Amino acid sequence: MEVTLQYNNTDKKISTPSTDEKLQKEIDQLNTLTSEIISNGSDVPPIATPENFNKDLSKMIKKLYEGGVQSFKQNKFEESVRQFTIGIEMINRRHKFEAFQGTLQELSMFLMSRTDANLKTKRYLDAFNDIDMLLSMQMCTPENFLRRGVANYFLGNYEAARADYQRGLAYDPNNRRLQDELETCLDKILEENGDYL
Structure with a gap:
């Protein structure tokens, strides 16, 4: 199978006119990893260690978690779900080359807490999806x-x-x-x- 690839020099991304979904997904993943390497500022990403884990992002994520827990304790379950969701989105924005062990711990805390908040708001399908993912990790x-x-x-x-x-x-x-x-x-x-x- 022959495929035409195009490179956009402005946004540094590869694209294809092909409609093959599997190929498009692989190109998207390649573009994500390439942008992570470029934003890293070096040819080779550093070895993932707890020392080079983004501490500033960790502080923001921790504040969101504490805010979500506080909202939960005050029976503000909708607000709690919202804060946990924003925290999960921030965790997902971490560089792909950061230590996964730290990201996994953060994600576990957020999924567990958002599950509890979703159960309180009677969003049982959302709770099921979160806890099902968490069970695959713990x-x-x-x-x-x-x-x-x-x-x-x-x-x-x-x-x-x-x-x-x-x-x-x-x-x-x-x-x-x-x-x-x-x-x-x-x-x-x-x-x-x-x-x-």
Whole structure:
């Protein structure tokens, strides 16, 4: 397959008239990495270490997190969701060559907190999406299975909720909240099946 590529000297980006979505995605990724290298100011990006992690951006992200937590404590859940969302957008703006370990920790905190705020505002699908992503990063956290179970329960996915509660209990068998939610979920499953206790 022969493809025509064009280079724009002004914005330093490659483009193609091709309509192939996969090719377009790869070109977009290449343009993103190229702009990151150019903005870095050197031919080769520095090795990602905690020392060269952008501390100024970290301070702004931390302030957004603290503001979101404060709004949550004051029952201003919509404001809390907004601040956590802005924080996640800032995390996504980090240079692609920064230490991923720090970015992962920040993202985990924000996703967990935004999930809680979305559950409070009854945005169960948004909460499910956030916690599902978080579980792919932190599999062994029973509270995250509790969060996804609650989201699944209110989305009407009772069997999935049951599975989430049971997975959480596999990591923490004595977690009272997981046990209570599992009982409620099992009662709902029996009710849906026409069986009553």
